[in-house]
Amino acid sequence: MNLGEIMLDMDYRRRGYIEIEELKELGLLPPRDRLEKGPVAVLECPEQIPCNICAPFCPTKAIQMKKIIDIPRVDWNKCTGCGVCVAVCPGLAAFVVDLSKPEADYVTLPYEFLPVPVKGDSVILLNRRGERIGVGEVTRVWERNKTYVVTVKVPKGFGMEVRGIWVERR
Amino acid sequence: MEAYEGESIAIALYAIGIDVFSWSPKLGRPRGPLCMIGKCSSCFMIVDGVPNTKTCRFPVREGLRVERQRGWTTPPPKPIIDEVESLEIKTDVLIIGGGPAGLEAASILSKSGFNVVIVDEHFKLGGQLLKQTHKFFGSVDLFGGMRGFQIAEAYVKNLLSQPNIRVLTETVVYGVFRGGLVSAVSPSKYYLIKPRAVIAATGAQEKLLEFPNNDLPGVMGAGGAQTIMNEYGVKPGERALVVGSGNVGLIIAYQLLQAGVKVEAIVEILREIGGWFVHAAKIRRYGVPILTGHTINYVVGDSRVEKAVVVAVDEKFNPIAGSEKEYNVDLVLLAIGLEPDARLHAQAGALMKYIPELGGLIPLRTRELETTVRNLYVAGDSSGIEEATTAILEGRIAAYSIMSKYSDGEKAISVEKELDKTLKFLWDEYRSSPLLSRARRGKELATVSKEEMEELRRKYPPPVEFR
Numbered sequence: 248m249n250l251g252e253i254m255l256d257m258d259y260r261r262r263g264y265i266e267i268e269e270l271k272e273l274g275l276l277p278p279r280d281r282l283e284k285g286p287v288a289v290l291e292c293p294e295q296i297p298c299n300i301c302a303p304f305c306p307t308k309a310i311q312m313k314k315i316i317d318i319p320r321v322d323w324n325k326c327t328g329c330g331v332c333v334a335v336c337p338g339l340a341a342f343v344v345d346l347s348k349p350e351a352d353y354v355t356l357p358y359e360f361l362p363v364p365v366k367g368d369s370v371i372l373l374n375r376r377g378e379r380i381g382v383g384e385v386t387r388v389w390e391r392n393k394t395y396v397v398t399v400k401v402p403k404g405f406g407m408e409v410r411g412i413w414v415e416r417r
Numbered sequence: 418m419e420a421y422e423g424e425s426i427a428i429a430l431y432a433i434g435i436d437v438f439s440w441s442p443k444l445g446r447p448r449g450p451l452c453m454i455g456k457c458s459s460c461f462m463i464v465d466g467v468p469n470t471k472t473c474r475f476p477v478r479e480g481l482r483v484e485r486q487r488g489w490t491t492p493p494p495k496p497i498i499d500e501v502e503s504l505e506i507k508t509d510v511l512i513i514g515g516g517p518a519g520l521e522a523a524s525i526l527s528k529s530g531f532n533v534v535i536v537d538e539h540f541k542l543g544g545q546l547l548k549q550t551h552k553f554f555g556s557v558d559l560f561g562g563m564r565g566f567q568i569a570e571a572y573v574k575n576l577l578s579q580p581n582i583r584v585l586t587e588t589v590v591y592g593v594f595r596g597g598l599v600s601a602v603s604p605s606k607y608y609l610i611k612p613r614a615v616i617a618a619t620g621a622q623e624k625l626l627e628f629p630n631n632d633l634p635g636v637m638g639a640g641g642a643q644t645i646m647n648e649y650g651v652k653p654g655e656r657a658l659v660v661g662s663g664n665v666g667l668i669i670a671y672q673l674l675q676a677g678v679k680v681e682a683i684v685e686i687l688r689e690i691g692g693w694f695v696h697a698a699k700i701r702r703y704g705v706p707i708l709t710g711h712t713i714n715y716v717v718g719d720s721r722v723e724k725a726v727v728v729a730v731d732e733k734f735n736p737i738a739g740s741e742k743e744y745n746v747d748l749v750l751l752a753i754g755l756e757p758d759a760r761l762h763a764q765a766g767a768l769m770k771y772i773p774e775l776g777g778l779i780p781l782r783t784r785e786l787e788t789t790v791r792n793l794y795v796a797g798d799s800s801g802i803e804e805a806t807t808a809i810l811e812g813r814i815a816a817y818s819i820m821s822k823y824s825d826g827e828k829a830i831s832v833e834k835e836l837d838k839t840l841k842f843l844w845d846e847y848r849s850s851p852l853l854s855r856a857r858r859g860k861e862l863a864t865v866s867k868e869e870m871e872e873l874r875r876k877y878p879p880p881v882e883f884r
């Protein structure tokens with residue numbers, strides 16, 4: 248590890264959120280051409296925590312981990328963007344982004360609050376810092392052990408920004 | 418008043434908005450529940466005439482009479498129960514504590530044919546797992562991905578199907594005596610237990626922090642609030658400030674949001690967030706600020722918390738004048754760390770050591786988790802604070818270690834193999850994470866070789882042993 252990486256490391260640990268630049272440096276972002284092909288997983292899990300839940304659950308064996316403390320690495324070519332990792336990750340750190348559509352981006356994220364969103368809902372879009380950056384439309388919702396996996400249609404260019412949604416109480 | 422079956426008195430009162438349970442003896446200051454797991458005594462009330470009853474551990478029943486306590490009280494005028502049944506039990510293994518460490522040990526030992534008695538002072542088994550609604554980390558074979566309370570349910574279901582296990586809930590083990598006898602009491606029974614081996618997996622208690630008015634109701638352990646909302650579904654307050662950004666603080670903040678409580682901020686005295694990044698990211702994206710380099714200064718309130726004042730600190734952790742920020746909150750949750758509860762080990766005469774990395778005083782032990790008291794084992798948080806997965810692994814190690822002593826031939830070889838595999842995984846894989854290096858260092862300091870252990874036993878002969 249060189250000094251630059253250590254400095255980087257300290258930054259997200261101080262802020263509690265990670266910058267896209269940092270994800271890129273850490274090799275956690277899919278390459279541009281893959282992003283433009285269709286839905287793909289982004290695991291925002293940069294530390295060597297003792298966890299490997301996502302790896303055995305991935306139906307295409309796209310997530311490689313030798314030891315329990317390894318950082319999960321996605322083989323972007325094997326990943327189909329199915330969203331299973333989003334549902335099982337206990338750190339709520341797995342997302343699927345689809346930047347391939349011309350009219351909008353799509354983000355699939357975990358949601359564990361009430362009320363549960365339903366297809367067609369408009370929801371508030373939150374970035375990694377918790378700022379409200381717009382409104383999106385829910386296009387798909389499914390559940391696994393009380394974690395809801397929600398796909399939202401977000402304005403073009405927001406696919407790498409939106410990491411949370413807020414559903415106003417009905 | 419009405420209450421739900423399976424609730425404790427403390428919860429039933431909290432649910433209807435009663436948070437002052439007693440007044441302190443000298444200054445008459447209001448007291449309310451703090452830890453919710455029977456460790457702190459701030460929930461004492463007079464129950465059916467009995468003063469100093471821990472209401473957080475007392476299940477509600479039809480017709481109970483509960484009174485607030487004012488200062489020192491007089492003992493009840495007559496015995497509450499006419500006759501206490503006294504029982505003697507001989508068993509292979511006694512397990513004290515029904516958290517993940519004790520449950521894992523109990524399930525392994527009972528499956529292998531050992532007679533097991535498992536005792537817990539709570540009226541249900543599960544320990545800290547009961548209040549954990551979040552999904553666990555780890556790997557799938559260690560229950561990773563399941564929610565804490567689901568892990569407890571799985572264990573209990575499995576245990577109840579074993580004929581050679583005896584479960585004693587609402588029963589406190591209070592002492593170890595000469596001849597290797599262990600005493601326990603429940604509200605109506607007295608037990609004298611003679612085990613051949615003991616695993617004491619008694620868990621931990623939350624640490625407190627000193628600041629003005631920290632005794633006001635509304636200042637609570639993070640675990641206490643977790644019990645209120647996650648185990649019993651009662652909202653602990655409306656607006657909260659969390660002190661401490663370790664995993665416990667970060668997780669509790671998330672669970673407060675889920676319960677509809679507004680989390681104003683998390684304050685952390687260090688310059689960096691204490692817990693794992695993924696837990697921090699989870700609450701930051703819902704807009705909860707984490708103020709590093711800040712601490713709580715004081716709280717204000719009449720009979721409960723109404724306001725909290727936080728302050729920035731300099732490099733030497735001294736408050737910086739003029740940097741105060743005020744929050745209108747009714748909850749201040751302390752998540753500044755846990756302290757092992759190894760009082761039984763100490764009382765039994767096991768050699769103890771103070772290890773800051775492990776949160777406090779713990780018994781010295783071999784790699785197989787045996788203390789200087791022969792056949793007294795330690796596992797889980799009481800052996801030094803880590804987390805549930807390591808508690809499970811330590812429970813497993815203690816169980817295999819006991820099994821290996823009582824088996825021979827093929828069986829002994831296969832038990833040794835399992836023991837070795839678990840030790841290797843725990844030390845060489847799991848604890849090799851740089852994020853766990855502090856606890857690992859602590860556990861290294863607490864562990865001695867078999868030869869050193871014999872030397873310690875010669876030097877400091879323990880008063881009892883089990884065999």
Ligand SMILES: Cc1cc2nc3c(=O)[nH]c(=O)nc-3n(C[C@H](O)[C@H](O)[C@H](O)COP(=O)(O)OP(=O)(O)OC[C@H]3O[C@@H](n4cnc5c(N)ncnc54)[C@H](O)[C@@H]3O)c2cc1C
Nearest residue numbers: 514516517518537538544545590620797798804805806808
């Ligand atoms: C907020 C929070 C979040 C956490 N999140 C995670 C996580 O994500 N992953 C993870 O791996 N871990 C997590 N943990 C940690 C984990 O819950 C504990 O480390 C674990 O429960 C310790 O297990 P244990 O068996 O040692 O003790 P405990 O679970 O504390 O159980 C001890 C039991 O012993 C009983 N007992 C004590 N003394 C006596 C006595 N004298 N007589 C009878 N009974 C007695 C108690 O009633 C209790 O039931 C978290 C903890 C907290 C507080």
Ligand code: SF4
Nearest residue numbers: 305326327329330332
């Ligand atoms: S989205 Fe599906 S295929 Fe891609 S990494 Fe996650 S689980 Fe595997």
Ligand code: SF4
Nearest residue numbers: 292298300301336338
């Ligand atoms: S399941 Fe989530 S927290 Fe665990 S390794 Fe995978 S991405 Fe990280």
Ligand code: FES
Nearest residue numbers: 453457458460473
């Ligand atoms: S002992 Fe009941 S709240 Fe602490």
